[in-house]
Amino acid sequence: MAGIALKNLVKSFGTYAAVNGINLDIRDGEFLIMVGPSGCGKTTTLNMISGLETPTSGEIIIGGRVVNDLEPGARGLGMVFQDLALFPHMTVFENIAFGLRVRKVPAAEIARRVAAAAETMHIKPLLTKLPKQCSGGESQRVALARTIVTDPAVFLLDEPLSSLDAKLRVDMRTELKRLHERLKATFIYVTHDQAEAMTMADRIVVMSKGTIEQLGTPLEIYNHPSTQFVAGFFGTPTMNFVEGVVEICAAGARFRGAGLEQALPASVGVKLCERNVVLGVRSEHVIIGGAAASAAGTARLLQPLGDATLVHFDTGEGKSLVAKVAPNTELAPGLPLRFHFAPEHCHLFEATSGRRQS
Amino acid sequence: MAAEAARKRKLRRRRLLRAGRHAILLGWTCVIIFPVFWMISTSFKDAGEWVTWPPHWLPHQPTLLNYAQIFAFGTLDPTLSRQATEQAFTIWKGLGDATLVCTTASLLALLLGTFLAYAISRFSVGGKYFRHTILMIRMIPPIVVAISILIYYAIIIPYATTALLGVRISMFDTYVGLVLIYTVTTLPFVIWMMLSFIDEVPYTLEHAARLMGAGRIEVIRRIVLPLVASGMVVTFLFVFILNWAEFLLALTLTHPQVTTLTVLLNKFQSASEGRLYGPQAAIGTVVTIPVVVLGLLIQKHLVKGFSFGTIRK
Numbered sequence: 001m002a003g004i005a006l007k008n009l010v011k012s013f014g015t016y017a018a019v020n021g022i023n024l025d026i027r028d029g030e031f032l033i034m035v036g037p038s039g040c041g042k043t044t045t046l047n048m049i050s051g052l053e054t055p056t057s058g059e060i061i062i063g064g065r066v067v068n069d070l071e072p073g074a075r076g077l078g079m080v081f082q083d084l085a086l087f088p089h090m091t092v093f094e095n096i097a098f099g100l101r102v103r104k105v106p107a108a109e110i111a112r113r114v115a116a117a118a119e120t121m122h123i124k125p126l127l128t129k130l131p132k133q134c135s136g137g138e139s140q141r142v143a144l145a146r147t148i149v150t151d152p153a154v155f156l157l158d159e160p161l162s163s164l165d166a167k168l169r170v171d172m173r174t175e176l177k178r179l180h181e182r183l184k185a186t187f188i189y190v191t192h193d194q195a196e197a198m199t200m201a202d203r204i205v206v207m208s209k210g211t212i213e214q215l216g217t218p219l220e221i222y223n224h225p226s227t228q229f230v231a232g233f234f235g236t237p238t239m240n241f242v243e244g245v246v247e248i249c250a251a252g253a254r255f256r257g258a259g260l261e262q263a264l265p266a267s268v269g270v271k272l273c274e275r276n277v278v279l280g281v282r283s284e285h286v287i288i289g290g291a292a293a294s295a296a297g298t299a300r301l302l303q304p305l306g307d308a309t310l311v312h313f314d315t316g317e318g319k320s321l322v323a324k325v326a327p328n329t330e331l332a333p334g335l336p337l338r339f340h341f342a343p344e345h346c347h348l349f350e351a352t353s354g355r356r357q358s
Numbered sequence: 359m360a361a362e363a364a365r366k367r368k369l370r371r372r373r374l375l376r377a378g379r380h381a382i383l384l385g386w387t388c389v390i391i392f393p394v395f396w397m398i399s400t401s402f403k404d405a406g407e408w409v410t411w412p413p414h415w416l417p418h419q420p421t422l423l424n425y426a427q428i429f430a431f432g433t434l435d436p437t438l439s440r441q442a443t444e445q446a447f448t449i450w451k452g453l454g455d456a457t458l459v460c461t462t463a464s465l466l467a468l469l470l471g472t473f474l475a476y477a478i479s480r481f482s483v484g485g486k487y488f489r490h491t492i493l494m495i496r497m498i499p500p501i502v503v504a505i506s507i508l509i510y511y512a513i514i515i516p517y518a519t520t521a522l523l524g525v526r527i528s529m530f531d532t533y534v535g536l537v538l539i540y541t542v543t544t545l546p547f548v549i550w551m552m553l554s555f556i557d558e559v560p561y562t563l564e565h566a567a568r569l570m571g572a573g574r575i576e577v578i579r580r581i582v583l584p585l586v587a588s589g590m591v592v593t594f595l596f597v598f599i600l601n602w603a604e605f606l607l608a609l610t611l612t613h614p615q616v617t618t619l620t621v622l623l624n625k626f627q628s629a630s631e632g633r634l635y636g637p638q639a640a641i642g643t644v645v646t647i648p649v650v651v652l653g654l655l656i657q658k659h660l661v662k663g664f665s666f667g668t669i670r671k
Contacts, residue, residue: 050565050569051568051569052565052568052569071568071573072565072568072569073568073569073570073571073572073573074571077569078569079565079566079569081562081565081566082562083560083562085560085562085563085565085566087563087566087567087581088585089584089585098567098570098572098580099570099571102567102570102571102572102576102580103571146566146570150570150571
């Protein structure tokens with residue numbers, strides 16, 4: 001069992017810093033997901049932990065030991081790759097046994113442990129097949145079996161589900177989560193899919209441009225995004241953003257911008273007065289109709305999701321917003337509507353830095 | 359009606375064009391095939407029929423005498439050796455030398471080239487354009503190198519070793535000398551071909567193996583080499599044929615100890631009778647057979663080798 005610590009980790013390729021000073025403590029047995037757009041440095045970070053990439057500076061500590069100079073195979077890690085990296089010239093059995101064979105484990109023990117791993121991943125009938133004879137989901141299980149057979153304390157998973165179709169991907173999420181609970185090992189999982197991160201993680205690390213934007217539980221990140229970037233990255237559809245100014249009047253703080261006037265929660269202090277901000281609100285917190293509806297707009301497009309309907313509408317000044325409403329809405333494209341934002345769910349970000357202000 | 363006629367005219371023209379194209383290709387095939395046919399035909403002719411006018415397209419009295427002569431063991435039966443033949447021109451020495459030199463050189467080039475290609479593919483040894491530079495080396499005409507190598511082999515190396523070590527070591531007319539030069543001249547081909555195969559092996563396979571505890575050598579042995587094995591076979595055959603057919607360097611750098619087949623072919627000259635076309639044609643025929651067989655083998659392996667991109671990603 002092993003916790004992992006990253007200390008001021010930097011990786012530069014020439015003048016380009018792919019990872020720019022990361023500090024992170026990963027707890028023993030945690031399911032940590034690194035998420036961010038392409039090129040944010042999440043895979044580079046994972047590769048440095050695995051030893052496939054050498055850090056430019058900084059330290060990687062696994063189980064209390066600095067492993068910077070340790071060969072990948074000597075770090076006690078298991079890794080599942082984005083392309084799975086099954087050896088095409090070996091049977092599934094040999095693929096799973098590979099890690100044991102290079103460790104010179106006796107043949108009888110290999111047979112026993114491969115069988116156990118195959119049992120866990122439900123792939124016993126595949127053992128004599130070649131990887132190319134396996135379906136996408138089966139290959140995925142083989143890759144996982146190959147990793148669990150050596151019993152690593154830390155699992156590194158680099159977008160392992162990206163090659164699967166949508167349905168299988170959702171099923172595999174549950175399976176991975178179960179596997180994590182069974183093995184009680186540390187899982188570090190890299191993905192660009194925020195939904196994957198939300199559903200599986202104990203904690204999420206949101207990365208952007210080689211640095212950590214936010215570290216927290218899925219709900220912390222969803223409900224209290226620390227930057228505009230994080231707020232925009234999580235949630236479907238993307239959070240609505242409106243630029244404007246905070247004004248303080250007798251009734252409390254108010255936001256004014258893009259033709260809207262919106263009450264803000266009481267917690268918004270005087271220090272924000274007259275500051276340029278970006279107001280962020282999720283589609284489910286845009287309320288259409290009702291007594292408090294203070295602004296006018298025109299519905300443009302309706303997207304029924306089944307359990308809800310997304311209404312894309314324009315404000316009076318041409319700003320485009322999205323609201324999530326009940327599926328039985330009577331709205332139709334072209335019809336006028338009135339709306340407001342739920343004040344307690346409005347997020348304020350500084351206009352220039354994107355930092356959270358409330 | 360007019361349109362119909364135009365369509366017919368067009369069709370007729372297309373048919374004529376196709377017939378013309380086939381005629382040209384057939385004619386060209388004859389030009390290419392004729393020397394081979396003539397060689398095989400001559401190999402079954404007795405001395406009297408080698409040069410006749412009008413030519414005998416096929417031997418009037420087919421004989422295996424030429425083959426008997428080239429395949430003879432030990433000293434020749436005087437009836438076989440023909441009075442004109444002053445020397446015993448058997449194939450054995452040439453065949454043995456050529457097989458030894460070509461196999462050794464091809465294997466050596468394959469071994470070196472595979473590891474070099476691995477280094478170039480994985481670690482970008484020599485920079486971005488190195489792979490092209492390597493191929494460029496092959497564009498130098500062999501004759502340019504042949505003379506300078508001859509000077510090295512026959513003069514500079516013996517002189518230097520005598521002066522420095524007190525032993526005269528000559529590379530001229532030795533197996534080692536010829537194997538070395540064949541290895542060097544075919545190495546660019548091996549590197550170039552193996553690069554295309556090794557580039558096809560995904561990095562992540564090696565990464566996965568290394569994370570499972572395999573060292574670099576073990577990764578190459580267990581993952582990379584098995585995956586490029588068919589590529590290595592293709593490359594070996596290709597290079598072997600190149601060496602098998604090489605003439606200029608062998609002619610320049612050997613005599614009389616080491617004799618490859620191509621050099622042997624050039625020796626069929628007798629004082630009294632001129633060129634000995636019969637045995638020469640017989641050897642030519644025999645020598646071509648392995649090349650043709652290997653060529654067919656390559657064809658089979660090429661399909662496997664070049665459909666290599668099917669590794670599942």
